[in-house]
Amino acid sequence: MKKWEPLAWVGPAVLLIAAVVIWPVVEMIRSSFLEISRFGVVRGSAGTANYVKLFGERVFGDVMVRSVIWVVAVVALTVLISLALAQLFNQKFPGRKVARWALIAPWAASVLMTAIVFRWMLDPEVGIINVIRWDLGTFVQNTFGIEPSSLGLLSAMGGEAADQLGHASTSFPWLIFVAVFVSVPFTTYALLAGLATIPADVYEAARMDGAGKFRTYWSITLPLLRPALTVAALINVMNVFNSFPIIWAMTKGGPEYDTTTTTIFMYILKGANIGESAAMSVVNFGMVIVLTLIFLRVSRWKQEVA
Amino acid sequence: MATQTAPAPVRHRHVSTHRRRSRGMPRLKTTVIAAAAYLIGFFFLFPYLVMILISLRPQTELRSAVWFPERFDFSAITGFWSTGLAHNLTVSLQVAAGSTILVLLVALPAAYYTARHNFRGRNLFLVLVLVTQMFQPTAMVVGIYREFFTFGMVDSVISLILVNGGFNLAFAVWILNAYFSSIPRELEEAAFIDGNGRFGALFRVTLPLAMPGVITALIFTFIAAWNEFVVALTLATSPENQPLPVALQSYMGQYSVNWQELFAGSVIATIPVIILFALIERKVVGGLTAGSIK
Numbered sequence: 001m002k003k004w005e006p007l008a009w010v011g012p013a014v015l016l017i018a019a020v021v022i023w024p025v026v027e028m029i030r031s032s033f034l035e036i037s038r039f040g041v042v043r044g045s046a047g048t049a050n051y052v053k054l055f056g057e058r059v060f061g062d063v064m065v066r067s068v069i070w071v072v073a074v075v076a077l078t079v080l081i082s083l084a085l086a087q088l089f090n091q092k093f094p095g096r097k098v099a100r101w102a103l104i105a106p107w108a109a110s111v112l113m114t115a116i117v118f119r120w121m122l123d124p125e126v127g128i129i130n131v132i133r134w135d136l137g138t139f140v141q142n143t144f145g146i147e148p149s150s151l152g153l154l155s156a157m158g159g160e161a162a163d164q165l166g167h168a169s170t171s172f173p174w175l176i177f178v179a180v181f182v183s184v185p186f187t188t189y190a191l192l193a194g195l196a197t198i199p200a201d202v203y204e205a206a207r208m209d210g211a212g213k214f215r216t217y218w219s220i221t222l223p224l225l226r227p228a229l230t231v232a233a234l235i236n237v238m239n240v241f242n243s244f245p246i247i248w249a250m251t252k253g254g255p256e257y258d259t260t261t262t263t264i265f266m267y268i269l270k271g272a273n274i275g276e277s278a279a280m281s282v283v284n285f286g287m288v289i290v291l292t293l294i295f296l297r298v299s300r301w302k303q304e305v306a
Numbered sequence: 307m308a309t310q311t312a313p314a315p316v317r318h319r320h321v322s323t324h325r326r327r328s329r330g331m332p333r334l335k336t337t338v339i340a341a342a343a344y345l346i347g348f349f350f351l352f353p354y355l356v357m358i359l360i361s362l363r364p365q366t367e368l369r370s371a372v373w374f375p376e377r378f379d380f381s382a383i384t385g386f387w388s389t390g391l392a393h394n395l396t397v398s399l400q401v402a403a404g405s406t407i408l409v410l411l412v413a414l415p416a417a418y419y420t421a422r423h424n425f426r427g428r429n430l431f432l433v434l435v436l437v438t439q440m441f442q443p444t445a446m447v448v449g450i451y452r453e454f455f456t457f458g459m460v461d462s463v464i465s466l467i468l469v470n471g472g473f474n475l476a477f478a479v480w481i482l483n484a485y486f487s488s489i490p491r492e493l494e495e496a497a498f499i500d501g502n503g504r505f506g507a508l509f510r511v512t513l514p515l516a517m518p519g520v521i522t523a524l525i526f527t528f529i530a531a532w533n534e535f536v537v538a539l540t541l542a543t544s545p546e547n548q549p550l551p552v553a554l555q556s557y558m559g560q561y562s563v564n565w566q567e568l569f570a571g572s573v574i575a576t577i578p579v580i581i582l583f584a585l586i587e588r589k590v591v592g593g594l595t596a597g598s599i600k
Contacts, residue, residue, distance in 0.1 A: 009419035010431055012412045013475060020450070020472030021438050027456075028449030040455050085346065093340035101584055102347030105354050108583030109576045110533035112551045116558065116572060117353040120360065120565070128356060185350065186591075193591045242442040245535045249555060263444055270448060270540075281448045288445060 028285070031278035040274070050279040059257040059265075064287075066172075067241070067261040071291065073176050074240045078183040079233055085184065086191035087217075100192075107185035115249035118178050122250075124163040168258035171251050175259055178246050183239065187232045194228025195221070237295055241288050262287065354576060361569040382570035391571050393546065394553035397463060398532060398575070401549050404467035405531035406524055409478045412471070413523065417482035418508070422491065439476035443469060444536045451540050461543045469541070470531035477530075478523035481589065485519030486512065522589040529579050550575050 035046040054060060089100055106114055121127045164170040198221065206216045244263045247253060253260035253268060260268070262284040269277035364379040386392060420428055443450065450469060451460070459465045489512055497507035513520070535551045542548040548556070554571050583590075 006419060006423070006425040006427070009415040010425075010427075013416035013479065014431065014434070016408075016412050016468075016472050016475060017434060017438050020469050021441055021446075024446040024449030024453050025441075026449070027452045028446050031448065031452050040452075088339065088343055088346070091336075091339045091343075093336050093343060095340060096343070099340075099343040099347040101587075102351045104584055104587055105351050105580050108529065108580045109354065110535065110551055110579070112533075112535045112555060113357070113572045113576045114353055116554070116568075117357050120569075121353065121356060181350075181353075189587065189591045238440060238442060242444040244444050248539075249558075266448065267536075267540075270451070274448065274452070278448045278452070281446065285445055292440075 025285075028278050028281050031275060032282045034275055034278075036274045038272075038274075046275055050273075050275040053273070054269075054276050054279045054283070059260065063257065063260050063262060063265045064283075066259075067284075067287070068291075070176070070179075070261050071237060071241050074179045074183060075233060075236045077176070077180045078187050078236055078240075079229065081180065082184050082187035082191055082232070083229075085188045086195055089188065090192060090195050103185045103188060105185075106182045107189070110245075111182050111243070112245040112249055114182055115178060115246045118174070118181075119165065119250045122164050122174060124166075129164075165251050166255060168255055171255070172259050175247055175250060178250070179240060179243060182246070183236055187236060190228055190232035190235075191225065194225045194232075197228075198224045234292065234295060237291060238288065241284075241291065354580070357569055357572050357576065361566060361573045363566060379566075382566040383573065386567070386570045386574060389567060390545075391550065391553055391557070391567070394548055394550045395571075395574065397542075397547060398549040398551075400463050401466045401470060401534075401538070402528045402532040404463070405470035405474065406527045408467060408471035409474055409527045410520070410524060413475055413478035413482055414520070417479045418486050418512070420479075421483050421486035435476045435479045438473070439480070441473070443473050443534070447536050447540050450537060454541060460541055461547050462541075463547060465541050466534075466538055466549070467531075469537050470527075470534055474527045474530050477526055481523050481526075482516065482519050485516040489515045518589070522586045525582055525586045526590060529583055532575075532579060 032050055033046055033048070035043040035049070037043055085103075089096065089103070093099075121129045124130065164174055202220055202224070203216065206220055211219070242263055244267070247259055247261060247264050248267070251259045253264040257265075262280060266277050266280040266284060269280055359374070361382050362378045362380060364377060416431075419425075420431060454460050454465050493515070494507045494512050497511040498504060502510055532549075533551070534549075535555075538549045538552045539555070542552055545553065545556075550571060554568060554575070557568060557571075
């Protein structure tokens with residue numbers, strides 16, 4: 001009786017995790033070696049045919065490289081911006097609480113909804129981002145008498161056509177922008193929590209020693225912030241690698257396959273060949289693990305935690 | 307392992323680290339900082355303000371390139387309840403509420419027991435939970451689809467409840483475990499001696515004290531399930547089983563989109579969640595990062 005007691009309390013949780021987290025991983029790996037019809041019927045073993053087909057896809061290499069660029073760019077920008085914002089929001093000023101609350105919105109809101117609004121704001125005809133650009137152009141022309149198109153600044157993002165999501169060169173930067181936009185709030189909050197754990201007397205001591213502002217930040221704040229920074233960045237790596245709704249809602253991986261990452265490609269393949277899609281999932285899964293391990297090694301995780 | 311996860315729920319976190327101010331004009335510096343912070347705050351609120359503005363824009367004005375509508379039209383919001391999307395809102399509510407109940411039913415006993423007892427496999431269980439927190443449903447959506455296909459459960463609300471419950475279990479277990487660990491065992495034992503019985507002591511003393519943790523887990527799971535998109539997109543194939551985000555997304559792909567209606571749906575799906583989230587924000591950061599540090 002006593003021996004089975006833990007099972008009664010913890011068992012349901014284990015069962016739920018096994019059923020919806022562990023089993024799908026096994027099923028995913030198994031499916032990647034099966035030949036499955038479009039209607040889901042298993043036709044038998046496929047050996048490594050799904051993988052061979054996947055690696056032979058014309059866009060496969062591009063998709064892999066783009067996914068790595070996507071993760072590195074979004075996480076790096078997110079961390080840098082969040083470091084600055086955490087410093088700012090850690091200062092004392094009236095209305096700090098309200099200002100911090102405003103930052104919550106992109107974190108709490110569904111990423112899909114945020115992406116849909118951005119898609120509307122980038123609408124070629126009526127999107128507010130284009131309206132602002134045009135008004136800015138008119139303003140520049142009226143005040144300074146300069147033709148706006150002669151300024152690289154305004155034509156840089158999509159030019160006159162202004163269909164910024166329709167061109168590969170401008171759509172990917174915008175997707176990165178939106179991904180950073182939704183990742184910064186959590187990261188900033190995590191860093192603010194990290195800053196709050198740094199005791200004030202450390203700063204007192206630094207001041208006594210006559211350390212300047214920059215020196216204090218570099219030699220005291222940043223090292224002490226590292227555990228929080230590592231965890232926040234790690235969570236971001238996982239989230240960004242697996243982020244799907246932003247790209248799906250804004251470009252569906254297009255034009256052509258120009259903004260397709262591994263998760264999008266996986267979903268596109270699912271409609272045609274689920275075995276190949278499972279193979280893509282396994283590759284994606286492996287990449288997340290490899291990237292995480294590299295990240296942990298680079299940030300010397302073990303020393304921080306132990 | 308678990309006992310180290312201090313919840314730090316009550317104490318206010320901000321320690322004034324930067325007491326030092328430039329001696330000359332402290333006011334100017336504060337003003338500049340405050341202005342910058344407000345501006346950044348506004349920047350992050352901007353898309354959601356745009357969302358609200360569009361939902362209030364008269365249909366005739368939708369395709370005109372102006373910043374601000376000339377008049378407001380609340381018909382899309384009030385009329386939302388008679389559109390087909392109202393049904394998808396109900397599905398979203400079912401999925402979110404169902405997942406939340408499932409998570410609490412499963413996580414409460416597990417978190418309580420691991421906080422109070424040392425048993426064989428305890429560490430293994432906590433590691434399993436930690437691994438779950440690192441996993442994303444998006445990465446394994448094909449496996450999830452195959453599994454539910456095998457059981458003939460692809461197009462059902464129950465499947466969505468199970469998946470959302472499973473993936474949000476980790477956060478709930480971590481945060482509840484931290485709360486239970488922080489409540490002195492003696493309190494519970496005193497109540498037990500007073501003749502409350504073991505479960506009486508649990509329900510009358512421990513659970514009320516752990517309430518902030520329970521509420522955090524509740525709101526967090528609700529929001530996560532409410533916002534979930536990829537699994538719902540994959541599993542809910544027929545329109546009547548689609549939660550609101552999936553329905554809005556497929557609605558957007560149609561030939562003639564009533565944007566006003568679409569954004570009315572977005573406002574209803576987004577704004578309440580942001581407000582709810584503001585209530586638990588402090589505890590969420592601790593819960594998410596503590597779980598991965600330990």
